Amino acid sequence: MMTINAQGYATQSATTELIPFKFERRDPRPSDVVIEILYCGVCHSDIHSARNEWGGTQYPFVPGHEIVGRVTAVGNKVGKFKVGDLAGVGCLVDSCCSCHSCNDGLEQYCDNGFTGTYGSEDKIGGTPHKMTLGGYSDKITVDERFVLRIPANLDLAAAAPLLCAGITTYSPLKHWKVGVGQKVGIIGLGGLGHMGVKLAHAMGAHVVMITTSPEKGQDAKKLGADEVLLSKNADAMKAAENSFDFLLNTIPVGHDVDPYMALLKRDATMVVVGAVEPLTEVSGVPFIFRRRSMAGSLIGGLPETQEMLDFCGIHNITCDIEMVNMKDINKAYDRTVKGDVKYRFVIDMASLKS
Ligand SMILES: [Zn+2]
Numbered sequence: 001m002m003t004i005n006a007q008g009y010a011t012q013s014a015t016t017e018l019i020p021f022k023f024e025r026r027d028p029r030p031s032d033v034v035i036e037i038l039y040c041g042v043c044h045s046d047i048h049s050a051r052n053e054w055g056g057t058q059y060p061f062v063p064g065h066e067i068v069g070r071v072t073a074v075g076n077k078v079g080k081f082k083v084g085d086l087a088g089v090g091c092l093v094d095s096c097c098s099c100h101s102c103n104d105g106l107e108q109y110c111d112n113g114f115t116g117t118y119g120s121e122d123k124i125g126g127t128p129h130k131m132t133l134g135g136y137s138d139k140i141t142v143d144e145r146f147v148l149r150i151p152a153n154l155d156l157a158a159a160a161p162l163l164c165a166g167i168t169t170y171s172p173l174k175h176w177k178v179g180v181g182q183k184v185g186i187i188g189l190g191g192l193g194h195m196g197v198k199l200a201h202a203m204g205a206h207v208v209m210i211t212t213s214p215e216k217g218q219d220a221k222k223l224g225a226d227e228v229l230l231s232k233n234a235d236a237m238k239a240a241e242n243s244f245d246f247l248l249n250t251i252p253v254g255h256d257v258d259p260y261m262a263l264l265k266r267d268a269t270m271v272v273v274g275a276v277e278p279l280t281e282v283s284g285v286p287f288i289f290r291r292r293s294m295a296g297s298l299i300g301g302l303p304e305t306q307e308m309l310d311f312c313g314i315h316n317i318t319c320d321i322e323m324v325n326m327k328d329i330n331k332a333y334d335r336t337v338k339g340d341v342k343y344r345f346v347i348d349m350a351s352l353k354s
């Protein structure tokens, strides 16, 4: 078996820090692209998984699913990429490619289970590792179906978090047809929320930042929000009832959704993208009165992820980032958990070699 030597950072248990780790990537199959990783974003999911907070993490564990780099080799059946091209990899590296969802380009909802970029059973194989290993590393081998083109005008480091935070917010905004003439609320200002503000603004909506924090409200205005609604202000929340066409809820923990549901107009929808955990008891009242809906949304499929990147290229949208060296990743994790980053850390992978 031929393999490619790779190096990166891994955790060896739920309670130990990320440390240097040598491992192997598969040699490219005919449909594979090999990418030299230049930048990788730090998503909160990386931390949850590294610390086994969602269960099921196997070690050694290499996080990272916001990958931007340059193609260094391609298989002989690859059509979309050639050596030297910019390339990106997001949260998915494989799926069954034959079910109803995959045929619709919605690989994230694959009926047979998608393969995550890290921490999933590697169904393609080609290395000694049973699980996929992520982007905190110098290279990766991925089937071209799961590789994205990166618009050349974007800052490459700041484009990396588009692969998760960008598509997670773009997909529901598009699916629920957010656009000109609509009043759209973005709830919560973190990695996801800041992209929600930028994207909804670029789609032409009237954007309202809904937050507990006046400071975050001011920050959101600099990102493109037209108004701020402070959710702790009961009078302001009451006055805003029945006025929103769409709400994108990025709060990352379980919370009471009733006060937000009441903000929706008749027939409008709130989409939850942040809280991958139980929400507190939900009243039927806001749903029944005014026929409102609540829905969820998970990242996006490959065609829509490319559409999002192209949209960001046209509108010159990237994430606001803070660059970090690989050796400082554990400090970056602690700061991310505290919410002390505007709005995403991105690892400069050149620092892995120094
Ligand atoms: Zn992510």
Ligand SMILES: [Zn+2]
Pocket: 095, 096, 097, 098, 099, 100, 101, 102, 103, 107, 109, 110, 111, 112, 113
């Ligand atoms: Zn499928």
